[in-house]
Amino acid sequence: MALKTAGNKGNGKGVIGPSDDPVIDLNAGTPSPTVSACGSQFELVKGGVKAEAEVVSVNLVYFKAGTPSPTAGTPSPTGFVMNMxxxxxEAGFDIRIPPTEDPDLxxxxxxxxxxxATRNLTYQLIQQGPVTDITGRPLITTTDDSNPWWSAFKEAVIASGGKLQKPEILRSTTDARFMRQLGIPTLGFSPMANTPILxxxxxxxxxxxxxxxxxKVYEHVIRALSSLPAFEKPQDASV
Known part of the structure; x- marks a missing residue:
């Protein structure tokens, strides 16, 4: 039997889709009351309690196995020996971890x-980004009134007649992480109201x-942010 499935291509950032990609709870051994009530982080996302980027997602992106069929004689229609x-x-997984989680866990x-190793399994992390900036702080920009840049940004959007949704972490849709790695607070923003995410x-x-x-929204935002005192970039903690 040769099994094949088909579907739409994607960049792996989604958690809920036609195939219901799995979501991992790193604290499964000691779940919080919220997790216990919903059963798993996957259900937290489906129930709207957490956003997609607030949980750890694992997507299978490739699988390699099989013994190639010999070229001599009558080759298998699948290209592989079917009785061996x-x-x-080997399997490859796209694992995405929010900055609120501990990668060591x-x-x-x-x-x-x-x-x-007891199951004769090995693994290799192909690519792993930093979890802190150059000062050792988590790669998260504060989105409350303790951050003057956020306050000015929020007020500018409201003054322009716009509305802000709840801030969330977006996966693989921005290069803002490179700015945050330098210790520079960074907000990703697109005034795209009533527009499907494509x-x-x-x-x-x-x-x-x-x-x-x-x-017009950007005019308000640029005017508000440029009126704040200059931001002083933090020094590298290793210096």
Missing amino acids: QPSEA LKKRIDEEWAP LHEHNEFLNDTVFLKGI
Whole structure:
């Protein structure tokens, strides 16, 4: 039997979709009351308690296995020998961790549960970004009144006639993380009201009236932020 499935391509950032990608609770051993009530972080996302980027998501992106069919004789239509188990198999996962989680805790769970050496399993982390900025602080920009840049930004949007949704972490849709790594508070913002989110999709568009209104919003934001005292970039903690 050869099993095949098909679906839409994506960049792996989504947590809930046609296939209901799994969401991992790193604190499954000692769940909080909220987690206990909802059952899992996956249900927290589906129930609207947490945003997609506030949980750890794991997406299978490739799987390699099989013994190639010999070229001599009658080759298998699948390209693989169908009566022999392969000597090894390899799978790749896109794991996305919010800055509020401890990556060492995830590594511990991989070592102990997902890929323990006792099961003849090994793993390699292909790419891993920093979890703190150059001063050692978490890569998170404060979004409350303790941050004067946030307050000025919020008031400017409201003054322009706009509304702000609850701030959230966005995955792979911005390069703001590189600014935050330098210790510079960074906010990602797009005045795209009443517009479907079509990142990397076909026919990504912006209505002309939304575009023109967005210019006015940016005028208010730029005027407000440029009126604040200059931001002093923090020094590297290693210096």
